[in-house]
Amino acid sequence: xxxxxxxxxxxxxxxxxxxxxxxxxxxxxxxxxxxxxxxxxxxxxxxxxxxxxxxxxxxxxxxxxxxxxxxxxxxxxxxxxxxxxxxxxxxxxxxxxxxxxxxxxxxxxxxxxxxxxxxxxxxxxxxxxxxxxxxxxxxxxxxxxxxxxxxxxxxxxxxxxxxxxxxxxxxxxxxxxxxxxxxxxxxxxxxxxxxxxxxxxxxxxxxxxxxxxxxxxxxxxxxxxxxxxxxxxxxxxxxxxxxxxxxxxxxxxxxxxxxxxxxxxxxxxxxxxxxxxxxxxxxxxxxxxxxxxxxxxxxxxxxxxxxxx
Amino acid sequence: xxxxxxxxxxxxxxxxxxxxxxxxxxxxxxxxxxxxxxxxxxxxxxxxxxxxxxxxxxxxxxxxxxxxxxxxxxxxxxxxxxxxxxxxxxxxxxxxxxxxxxxxxxxxxxxxxxxxxxxxxxxxxxxxxxxxxxxxxxxxxxxxxxxxxxxxxxxxxxxxxxxxxxxxxxxxxxxxxxxxxxxxxxxxxxxxxxxxxxxxxxxxxxxxxxxxxxxxxxxxxxxxxxxxxxxxxxxxxxxxxxxxxxxxx
Numbered sequence: 001x002x003x004x005x006x007x008x009x010x011x012x013x014x015x016x017x018x019x020x021x022x023x024x025x026x027x028x029x030x031x032x033x034x035x036x037x038x039x040x041x042x043x044x045x046x047x048x049x050x051x052x053x054x055x056x057x058x059x060x061x062x063x064x065x066x067x068x069x070x071x072x073x074x075x076x077x078x079x080x081x082x083x084x085x086x087x088x089x090x091x092x093x094x095x096x097x098x099x100x101x102x103x104x105x106x107x108x109x110x111x112x113x114x115x116x117x118x119x120x121x122x123x124x125x126x127x128x129x130x131x132x133x134x135x136x137x138x139x140x141x142x143x144x145x146x147x148x149x150x151x152x153x154x155x156x157x158x159x160x161x162x163x164x165x166x167x168x169x170x171x172x173x174x175x176x177x178x179x180x181x182x183x184x185x186x187x188x189x190x191x192x193x194x195x196x197x198x199x200x201x202x203x204x205x206x207x208x209x210x211x212x213x214x215x216x217x218x219x220x221x222x223x224x225x226x227x228x229x230x231x232x233x234x235x236x237x238x239x240x241x242x243x244x245x246x247x248x249x250x251x252x253x254x255x256x257x258x259x260x261x262x263x264x265x266x267x268x269x270x271x272x273x274x275x276x277x278x279x280x281x282x283x284x285x286x287x288x289x290x291x292x293x294x295x296x297x298x299x300x301x302x303x304x305x306x307x308x309x
Numbered sequence: 310x311x312x313x314x315x316x317x318x319x320x321x322x323x324x325x326x327x328x329x330x331x332x333x334x335x336x337x338x339x340x341x342x343x344x345x346x347x348x349x350x351x352x353x354x355x356x357x358x359x360x361x362x363x364x365x366x367x368x369x370x371x372x373x374x375x376x377x378x379x380x381x382x383x384x385x386x387x388x389x390x391x392x393x394x395x396x397x398x399x400x401x402x403x404x405x406x407x408x409x410x411x412x413x414x415x416x417x418x419x420x421x422x423x424x425x426x427x428x429x430x431x432x433x434x435x436x437x438x439x440x441x442x443x444x445x446x447x448x449x450x451x452x453x454x455x456x457x458x459x460x461x462x463x464x465x466x467x468x469x470x471x472x473x474x475x476x477x478x479x480x481x482x483x484x485x486x487x488x489x490x491x492x493x494x495x496x497x498x499x500x501x502x503x504x505x506x507x508x509x510x511x512x513x514x515x516x517x518x519x520x521x522x523x524x525x526x527x528x529x530x531x532x533x534x535x536x537x538x539x540x541x542x543x544x545x546x547x548x549x550x551x552x553x554x555x556x557x558x
Binding site: 067069070071074092093094096097098099100101102103104105107108109110111112113122126127128129130131132133134135136137138139140174175176177178179180181182183184190192196220228231232237238239244245247252253263270273274275276282287288289290291292293294295296301304305308309 | 320325326328335402403404407429430431432433434435436437438439440441442443445446447448450451453463466467468469470471472473474475476477478486487488522523524525526527528529530531532535537538539540541543544545547548550551555557558
């Protein structure tokens with residue numbers, strides 16, 4: 001039984017979500033092959049070869065894969081994966097973009113965002129914004145699955161010594177092309193990989209006030225997130241959104257500042273180990289899930305918190 | 310240019326769903342049903358393309374029970390020109406839905422197909438990508454901006470860490486993200502007019518599509534509940550607890 005894991009990477013480095021995806025593959029059991037498809041992606045492939053538990057790394061180095069265009073990458077994955085028992089990818093924006101296209105090319109159903117492996121063919125996944133958990137069983141010849149990173153503890157990034165094998169892929173499908181990207185530049189950790197996340201909600205009142213959170217985050221080595229209300233109000237960009245329609249996080253410590261605690265937000269952070277809520281409304285639903293609640297004006301509490309930590 | 314929009318009837322986003330006592334699913338008896346929010350954004354985008362003179366006709370399609378005609382009428386009231394219901398009482402998986410949509414695409418030959426990125430019931434986020442694969446078209450998922458230019462469409466996508474823009478050859482598939490637009494409300498005169506717009510009902514059999522699935526839902530459970538903790542009186546007490554009790558900072 002061979003499990004093909006699609007690496008999430010930046011060509012020069014392996015993204016942390018890949019390690020959680022490999023952890024899910026280990027729970028299923030089988031030879032784990034990792035595909036690194038990219039352009040000048042040798043460094044990412046070397047990093048993948050060092051990951052504990054990986055049997056083989058397949059490298060498809062081709063300009064057509066530089067920006068992970070699904071029209072080019074999906075046929076490669078389908079070709080490499082058709083003899084495998086499972087194809088796994090992290091449920092990142094990239095994994096979600098490519099993998100359903102792979103499943104359709106293989107004429108099989110896909111199982112999205114699993115949070116646990118019950119057996120090689122049975123998995124749990126959240127539905128209805130995390131308000132219910134479904135246990136699903138697949139009889140497909142190839143089980144195509146996206147993995148929610150927060151459901152699995154990452155495997156060690158070091159300790160393996162897998163063989164690296166080059167594979168040739170098809171050329172550019174000629175259906176799409178990359179035009180450009182605007183990626184937020186930040187020295188803070190990535191939201192889904194951070195050990196501490198501090199999020200602001202509508203209570204922040206405007207985008208400038210998020211500086212309070214950035215200052216605190218820099219002191220704690222934390223990432224900064226936001227509720228959908230704060231994003232919809234235009235305070236901060238959408239890629240900071242924590243919730244069912246944004247990022248799903250499960251850090252050691254989650255600090256919710258000026259967030260009321262709508263169901264949609266809770267779905268994105270309720271698996272955090274410790275939750276702190278700071279809100280001046282003592283009736284806010286966020287206090288029902290918080291381990292430590294502080295009823296206070298955030299504009300006084302956050303600066304004070306920053307001086308005390 | 311003809312635009313096809315796919316919409317799904319789902320539980321209204323304001324409803325707090327409950328798991329059935331026998332763990333066979335969630336209780337949908339007597340709950341309010343609506344058009345999936347991401348599908349509303351898809352309809353709105355198509356209507357805006359028509360208002361700009363880019364789209365000439367908007368066809369809206371839904372795969373679902375007979376009652377999904379309500380959501381199709383809503384889409385017609387918002388500005389779609391005609392509707393197709395592929396009627397199926399069974400709950401279909403994304404691959405089956407994508408195959409049915411492919412059959413509709415073959416028949417209608419749209420230049421652009423717009424879908425929501427995911428439905429808020431099954432949360433799969435698959436159908437648009439699968440339809441793109443089956444049709445052999447390019448895909449622009451999680452769109453926050455859509456611009457048709459000649460024989461291409463430029464789609465700006467919400468990706469982890471920011472935005473990415475891709476140029477897709479037409480015909481193409483686009484799936485909507487939240488910030489693409491803010492859907493309008495249907496006016497009463499438009500709701501009345503929508504009742505007279507054409508709505509065709511077909512069956513999966515008539516489209517020649519088999520809808521069997523390899524997936525079986527064994528059970529549906531409520532998630533583990535998280536209990537409320539304590540209220541602290543001051544920032545100093547909070548820091549003390551985080552350092553000494555929770556040991557997370």
